[in-house]
Amino acid sequence: MTTPGNALDIAGLRITLPGTARPVVDGVDLAVARGETVALVGESGSGKSLTSRTALGLLPPGAGTAGEVRVDGRDVLAMTPAELRTVRAGTAAMVFQDPRAAVNPLRRIGDFLTEGAVLTGALTRADAAARAGRLLRAVGLDESVMRRYPAQVSGGMLQRIVIAAALMGDPVLLLADEPTTALDVTSQAEVIALLAGLRRDFGTGLLFVTHDLDLAAAISDRVYVMYAGRIVETGPAQALFAAPRHPYTAALLASTPRMDGPRGRLAAIDGQPPDLRKPLPGCGFAARCPLATEVCDRQAPAPAAAPGGPDHTAACHHSDRLEGSPADAR
Amino acid sequence: MTAVLTRRPGLARIRTAGSPLHHLCLAVVVLVTLAAVAAPWLVPHDPNAVDLGSALAAPSAGHPLGVDAAGRDTLSRLLLGARTSLLGPLGVVVFSTVAGVAIGTAAAWRGGRLDTLLSRSTELVFAFPGMLLAILIISVYGEGLLAPVLALAVAYLPYVSRLTRSLVLAERERPYVSAYRVQGHSALQICLRHVLPNIAPVVLAQSTINFGYALMDLAGLSFLGLGVPALTPDWGRMVFDGQTAIQHGYPLSAVLSCAAIVLTVVAFNVVGERWADRVARRDR
């Protein structure tokens, strides 16, 4: 299903780690077109961060991979270290979760902005500094911050700097791994608005990794929901939000507090995600699923399109038993 | 505004099981301790019996590890040397642990002026390396084992008391302490019966590591002729005696006593550090 011209095309990606009985990422297909915003939603440990980091060839030590991860048409998994460096310095870039941890506290901010471009030989030091200055203004900062240390600016400012740094190589693909989680609420909104604006202005594809389904629905064109290393549901944000076709998506929506909904206890999802040390022959969500039957433990469901919505697929044996309203899911 | 999901601290590190070095070191600790305890029954010769005729003789049936420059049996001196070489550090560790735990606990529990006094004096003692303090005391008191043992104990005390203080401070915050307090148990009772047993493994691991350092320092003082009296068999002293034998092309007794010191120190360090690692991980 790889389409030429896509910013990111992941096909059949499988990642295994030493000491685990099942792949931590298991047959993931995912695409981000140029200029498109795609959200990858899942809880901690679902493999969403691992999947997005693979686009930059960042794998944990000892990891084994299968499948294809094409960035701008070229398979990252088959690259030499030198080729990988050029992808990292130019084609694709990442905005990380915690800007305080992502920037070396002992080096000046200007150094952080320019090091990728200068050390890979993409730009001269002067050109890099000039571009960094322009990008800082684009994210609403003054270029004087380049002489400062990370400890001298706020978390929100630092995340803008990280975003500016990600744009240094004029990437076709921007990966954002929970870029707002570590920030306060005001900075969160600012960063989201900034990312949306930059995506428009620079025409980059944006893969937004988050555990926040509401946020995902609000900013993205399409959404992928990931659970236990597999994509359980994908579709246009509106369709997926209005009529989830996987019980996990439905449960996530039901567990979200709502201003307009009934007050009362939040519906949390009972149980734990499946153990990585045990093989998983059936559906990963079966143990926690209200709709699970005997077939769910035995056989992993294949993605199937929704009636009347070919873009909206879910991997569930019982999609048809789910009604439109997420509140009825449990 | 967000769905409730748990954070993950990162994949737990998968650790390999016990290293062979650790087992080896544990064996050395046991062996050296046994040798020190049983030395009087194991020695083939009187460690001070002088047989000048066979001075610097190579190993033979009568003297399995040879004879030193003064005609004394090396094996006998090594075995009996283990006693003095281990007894001194033991004294240092026992004294510094007991006093350090008492002072550290009191400072943490009482706080205030006592705590300030402790941290000030700790800084002062850190400025005096153990060996220097011992030499200063020896220059006043004269040679012998007691003065250097006491001096080193004082020098090592801050390491124990500082550790104890931080452990007790953490322990005091735990709910069970206030539970006992509410039930009317005295501070002393709570410390002795509940707090101390809980912090003991960490403190003892530190003391095991201190043992190795104390052995090095005391052996050094004996090497200088400032530690044990001249005739007492002691590894540090044997290195000094062996130094002259080396000049005469007979390195065996010096090399053996050097090896005894290094192996014992390494063994205690490895066992202590391993122990500290394990209790640190259990606490987390």
Place this chain on the structure above:
Amino acid sequence: MSFAGFAARRLLEMAVTLFAASFVVFGALYLAPGDPASFLLAGRSASPEALAAVKAQYHLDDPFLVRYGHWLGDVLQGDFGRSLTYRTDVSRLLADRLPTTLLLVAMALLVVAVVGLFLGRLAAVRGGATDSAVLVATTFAVGTPSFVAAVLLQGLFAVRLGWFPSSGAGEGFADKVWHLTLPAIALALYLIGMLARVTRSAMLEALDSEHVTVARSRGVPERQVIRRHVFRNSLGTVLTTGGLVVSTLLVCTVLVETAFSVGGIGQLLELSTSTKDFPTVQAISLIIVALFMTVNLIVDLLLPLVDPRITLGTRGAAA
């Protein structure tokens, strides 16, 4: 907090500790059993003149604190009293011997810094078998007292192989360096092990940080990642061991200089201790403590250069 305020506070703290240390060094005399005057003369001809001289020098007829004040005043002017063994000014004895010891310590420090940092960095970056080998080697290095290293090195390289002189300090700079090579290595061995371990664990900690992954994700070549983000960030931890390294080197000169008969202040400390030449012991103790504190102060003042967070007052915000 400004840098000047930070420096002033550290300087004051050092002065207070040094003052307390001098009190300990002076007070040690009064731990001696019996009369201080007879202790100071222990075993030497106790002529009335000598007794009077000692009493005058130590102001033994004054109250304790007054005596301490006199003594400290003299010490601050560089007058450590007279050596009872050498019958000369202690400051003279020290002036003759200190250069040799400082050269020895400097050589050892150089070896420690170069080899220790190299091994620690190698172990952290390579990992695997290299790491295990360095760990085992440093385990033995930190278990080897300097006098053991001295005797073994002397036996092998001086007596057996004859590559280096087995004793003495030599004449002229090159000859001195040649004479002091083995002692410097013996002195350095333990600290090489310690520094390599500190460097290794500091670098491993830095390697674990997110900003290292970020740097890699931006295409920074691995060598540069190690240099700019891992080694650079471990330097602060390494630097804080500086005071301990120098004080250990200074104290261990007493063992190594004795083993090699180098004739610096280390050997002088051993000789004056065994001859109960207390003024000399006092002077050398004070010098070692003062040097230790000076190095600690320098380290503290250098740290803000290595870690800007210290003077920015946000240390610990992120690793």
